[in-house]
Amino acid sequence: MQKIDVVVIGAGASGLMCAIEAGKRGRKVMVIDHANKAGKKILMSGGGRCNFTNYQVDAENFISQNSHFCKSALSRFSQWDFLAMIDQYQIPFHERSHGQLFCDDSAKNILDMLLAECKKINVDIQLNCTINIIKKISDKEFHLKTDKDNIQCQSVVVATGGLSIPKMGATAYGYQIAEQFDINVLPVCAALVPFTLQPDDKERYSALSGIAVPCEVSNQRQSFKENVLFTHRGLSGPAILQISSYWKAGELVQVNFLPELDVRQMLLEKRNNKVKMQLKTILAEYLPKRLVDVLIQQKLLISSLQDLSNKDLTEVVKNIENWQIKPNGTEGYRTAEVTLGGVDCSEISSKTMQSLTVPGLFFVGEVLDVTGWLGGYNFQWAWASGWCAGQYV
Ligand SMILES: Cc1cc2nc3c(=O)[nH]c(=O)nc-3n(C[C@H](O)[C@H](O)[C@H](O)COP(=O)(O)OP(=O)(O)OC[C@H]3O[C@@H](n4cnc5c(N)ncnc54)[C@H](O)[C@@H]3O)c2cc1C
Numbered sequence: 001m002q003k004i005d006v007v008v009i010g011a012g013a014s015g016l017m018c019a020i021e022a023g024k025r026g027r028k029v030m031v032i033d034h035a036n037k038a039g040k041k042i043l044m045s046g047g048g049r050c051n052f053t054n055y056q057v058d059a060e061n062f063i064s065q066n067s068h069f070c071k072s073a074l075s076r077f078s079q080w081d082f083l084a085m086i087d088q089y090q091i092p093f094h095e096r097s098h099g100q101l102f103c104d105d106s107a108k109n110i111l112d113m114l115l116a117e118c119k120k121i122n123v124d125i126q127l128n129c130t131i132n133i134i135k136k137i138s139d140k141e142f143h144l145k146t147d148k149d150n151i152q153c154q155s156v157v158v159a160t161g162g163l164s165i166p167k168m169g170a171t172a173y174g175y176q177i178a179e180q181f182d183i184n185v186l187p188v189c190a191a192l193v194p195f196t197l198q199p200d201d202k203e204r205y206s207a208l209s210g211i212a213v214p215c216e217v218s219n220q221r222q223s224f225k226e227n228v229l230f231t232h233r234g235l236s237g238p239a240i241l242q243i244s245s246y247w248k249a250g251e252l253v254q255v256n257f258l259p260e261l262d263v264r265q266m267l268l269e270k271r272n273n274k275v276k277m278q279l280k281t282i283l284a285e286y287l288p289k290r291l292v293d294v295l296i297q298q299k300l301l302i303s304s305l306q307d308l309s310n311k312d313l314t315e316v317v318k319n320i321e322n323w324q325i326k327p328n329g330t331e332g333y334r335t336a337e338v339t340l341g342g343v344d345c346s347e348i349s350s351k352t353m354q355s356l357t358v359p360g361l362f363f364v365g366e367v368l369d370v371t372g373w374l375g376g377y378n379f380q381w382a383w384a385s386g387w388c389a390g391q392y393v
Helices: 013-024 040-048 069-076 079-088 108-120 173-180 199-208 238-244 263-272 279-283 289-295 310-321 377-390
Strands: 002-009 029-032 051-054 093-095 100-103 124-126 131-138 141-146 150-158 185-191 212-218 223-230 234-236 253-256 323-325 338-343 361-363
Touching: 002 013, 002 173, 013 029, 013 108, 013 150, 013 377, 040 051, 040 108, 051 079, 051 377, 069 377, 079 108, 079 377, 131 173, 150 173, 173 185, 173 338, 173 361, 199 289, 212 238, 223 238, 234 238, 263 310, 279 289, 310 323
Parallel strands: 002 029, 002 150, 029 124, 150 361
Antiparallel strands: 051 100, 093 100, 131 141, 141 150, 185 338, 212 223, 212 253, 223 234, 253 323
């Protein structure tokens, strides 16, 4: 029987951060992961460059049934604290749109930094290791049985992440541990995920595959200005991934293909100025021709602007500024970046990440019902929640 102070389950972003902080406090820490490599999602994130945080982090960038829960951790370990770590390791990075921060070279820089910190303080990382049993054996102790060992520890940190990309080692184990200890788990679903289209729409819009357009995508709850990408499976691109986190099955999504332009006013001005061009020539100045061909009736497109009635203009404007689409569904966990829902935050201390009912049991990162927007927010939540738990385990 090995005696350890803290066992962290999951060698991902939040688990490694928690292990580092606990180790710095002199705690004997073991990180257990069933995968053959630590931090696989870090390596694949941000197209291999890891969008590790954002210059602008606010509770509004997160979705949770308990919208206040994330505030404390995010303020105690902020984006500036993570940037200070990056600075110590002289990791080169750059800012992209909306304050998103990416590595210049590779996401591996981030994982190497975390593993170097773990090494400094002798965190024991056990890979290819399956936990078979977790039991609470007294007020202050847990017993874990793995396929390698029997372990007794004071704190267990569940850092098993969400369900996205099962190929990378994602499992529902964190939710099962919560349920085993009677901690509520809220329904989960794939988020930051492309939409699939209804069969008819799929056929209709297949000609647009590969086109990306800066748009405003909205539903009743949220709206995002970013690119929409038409794919051979449906709709993707940052604006679609963002709205997918706010979408419920069966709902419509609205797309404004020219959010910076008042299309009616532009067309009326040209009509008043006696512009005689065909509508399609005018619209080609603003939008890809293939898109215009699919959005607007041919009869209108080949008409001269002078021949279009006000009713025709209303139809044109509606199709450009308020295109409505009812997705068939999402691509699911196979391609989703994150999981919406998870361990109910009302059962967890926002200060320590410890269960309010099971002393010594902590939950950090994506396994909790805290889901960030696209833009480095999910990692910032992993760093912040892992850091907080690391102060108390
Ligand atoms: C393709 C992709 C790109 C992404 N890009 C970004 C980005 O650029 N910026 C951003 O902020 N977020 C991004 N994300 C989201 C981000 O990766 C996650 O939110 C973040 O990694 C969550 O950290 P975590 O520690 O909670 O979980 P993870 O990092 O997923 O770690 C969980 C760990 O637990 C282990 N585990 C799971 N089940 C078990 C088990 N039964 N036993 C033992 N170990 C187990 C896993 O193997 C894994 O190592 C991306 C996600 C994906 C899928």
